[in-house]
Amino acid sequence: MYTALKETVLAANLLLPQHGLVTFTWGNVSQIDRRRQVIAIKPSGVEYDQMKTDDIVIIDLNGKVLEGKLNPSSDTATHIELYKAFNSIGSIVHTHSRYATIWAQAEMDIPALGTTHADYFYGDIPCSRRLTDQEIQTEYEKNTGLMIIDEFKHRQIDPNAMPGMIVAGHGPFCWGKDAFDAVHNAVVLEEIAMMALQTRQLNQSIKIQQTLSDKHYFRKHGANAYYGQK
């Protein structure tokens, strides 16, 4: 019944090790079918090279398993909160990719330093606040999602113009219109996180010009975009 959705989510999960974003079973991709109100998500702790279509778990927005024999990702509750709050997103990717995780461990926003960043992310990529001890001890994964949402509201950031962020002490969450788009953004985030860290070794205070950031973001996004075909 959900075969096409599960195949897409499997294929997108398999892209994570191909792009060097995950080690072992770390990381997970989910995709939502908004019409049917179901989410397909990677099972918890299963090796990528052994994962099959039927290992992908189908859940509803309360986290109830509708199809599949395995436990869904331990981060499922985070995904659910993000889907509920960010209506326009169709897929979520979580990894511990090295450089994005390094910025998360440093608990610092990833500064916008070049056009590679501006082509995809409009402005500095936010690093969340720490969770409180209570938020960690009770419903940790759900509270992680709520904190991300709160961070975007508080800073008045549009999740469509900022398709990812990093959770303090943990690592990146990215999203997109579908699973391939979300994985694409996760790859870009890792690339710009690496370049930002090394740029900071050369120059502690540089930032991209706002006009240049605008130019690059809007030549690829929105009504006046002219990058690509059509």
Added chain:
Amino acid sequence: MYTALKETVLAANLLLPQHGLVTFTWGNVSQIDRRRQVIAIKPSGVEYDQMKTDDIVIIDLNGKVLEGKLNPSSDTATHIELYKAFNSIGSIVHTHSRYATIWAQAEMDIPALGTTHADYFYGDIPCSRRLTDQEIQTEYEKNTGLMIIDEFKHRQIDPNAMPGMIVAGHGPFCWGKDAFDAVHNAVVLEEIAMMALQTRQLNQSIKIQQTLSDKHYFRKHGANAYYGQK
């Protein structure tokens, strides 16, 4: 009619992911046929592993498409200006290769620190000034080309002895006598950008001896070269 030219440009574009210089569709190679006054250039936003000979776009020096169904690279106007100003170059390569981009983001010239650099680039590799807001907002890609040319004139650098540079906040442009030569220079630029960054972690102020730079550059270039065969 332009099949051989398009095949060359396709092959050179495919070298970019092979050498680890590009992610996704980033980067582009063009080559000019100076006798026929046409340029072959990568289409905008097409995946490398799906690109075919007929996807390469043929344009004239006004940017008019002569052959091909796809839009040419969004950086086409930059290429055109460089071909018009630098008469001796036959090909241009633009990438967001990591370490060259890092120096561009830091808005610093890549200092000449060793013979690997001196074998190919005569002197520090210039990082451009920033574009003005107006230059960004109107004819951005064309103005990028004009700024590069201006930078070389202003600093009195010969584009034959300096087959590439970096644009502030953006990334590298390289060139060469043909598309394979230009890609070769782009690979070397990335290599020396990486080594220069790490050298600066050990030693903040070192520079190559001028005599040693001269020796290595001129044993490979010019009338008295003795490196290689013939």
Added chain:
Amino acid sequence: MYTALKETVLAANLLLPQHGLVTFTWGNVSQIDRRRQVIAIKPSGVEYDQMKTDDIVIIDLNGKVLEGKLNPSSDTATHIELYKAFNSIGSIVHTHSRYATIWAQAEMDIPALGTTHADYFYGDIPCSRRLTDQEIQTEYEKNTGLMIIDEFKHRQIDPNAMPGMIVAGHGPFCWGKDAFDAVHNAVVLEEIAMMALQTRQLNQSIKIQQTLSDKHYFRKHGANAYYGQK
């Protein structure tokens, strides 16, 4: 007689170059059969791509060779001491993997900076003290093992919650319930050593929240674990 054990140890040794943890013949994996009181260990200085099942050496807990024509790893005496003192471990891995070795050379504990670390290692990963000149000159490899044990006792660290450490000026030793588990931990150690070093470039003093470390460690280990299947 020990074929299955030797096959396991061979397979685990071959994972080391696959994961990029070793160069040439560096590194070694052993596994103990506690019922029979024998250890299977990699031979000394043999190339990985030529190693066969029968090259794996079977020794007893006094280091006496029971089966095999080759000399066991020069680090055998270290392995033996660890097996004698840490009753719960079934396998030991020693490598000179780059980033773990870098922290060992810097003679600094690897600080717990994120959830990737907390998922596997509970607290900072200890770097041992230096051996005394006498400990080096007489029974060096045995004394390395005794020093590791002493370090864990002195700091009151449970080897089950800290499946590895680094020896000052040398490199990492990891362990696990079997050879694949121990190699798994060696891969993770390298990953978190890399991320910790780069995190320190951005932020000199940050540490993971204790509550977050507890949460991640105990959602994967112990009676209340809920990560993975079952």
Added chain:
Amino acid sequence: MYTALKETVLAANLLLPQHGLVTFTWGNVSQIDRRRQVIAIKPSGVEYDQMKTDDIVIIDLNGKVLEGKLNPSSDTATHIELYKAFNSIGSIVHTHSRYATIWAQAEMDIPALGTTHADYFYGDIPCSRRLTDQEIQTEYEKNTGLMIIDEFKHRQIDPNAMPGMIVAGHGPFCWGKDAFDAVHNAVVLEEIAMMALQTRQLNQSIKIQQTLSDKHYFRKHGANAYYGQK
């Protein structure tokens, strides 16, 4: 007549790109046949993937070509001087491998910081002085060799216990008893150069204990070695 020698030198040269030590045609390996007083060396500027046995050039100790149609490596004169002065070496490798070159560009000795270093190189790896302008302008490659020899004499270093060094502003030269041994040392040099650089990011002043360095060097070299088989 020199087929076996040429095949060895070809095979050793091909190991350089396999180990990631060279880009394009950079780097060269030679081997001497001391009985016949001939050297086999890589031709200058030939691509590795097109190199054939007969492209390897046979020269005598005056640099005269005895066999082969191509020009020998432009660094030939350096190799010749080293063979004449260091009687015990059978092969020389020169590369621009990244991290060894970085230390050469920084014009700093590579400090002995761990047992990986001590297993192969006894003490800090010397970085040469700069050549004088005159040494560069006349017989540059020969003078590079003479300077290396002078550096070893001046510092009283035994080339058997220090199978390589770095030339200021240039890159590494390594040697060994034969071409495979010399390439092996070049790989190790790159590895320890990388780890030394990163160790210095964590700890500016640490050095390996002398006793530990002695222990590791002498458990692999000399009369009392016990590493490996026999």
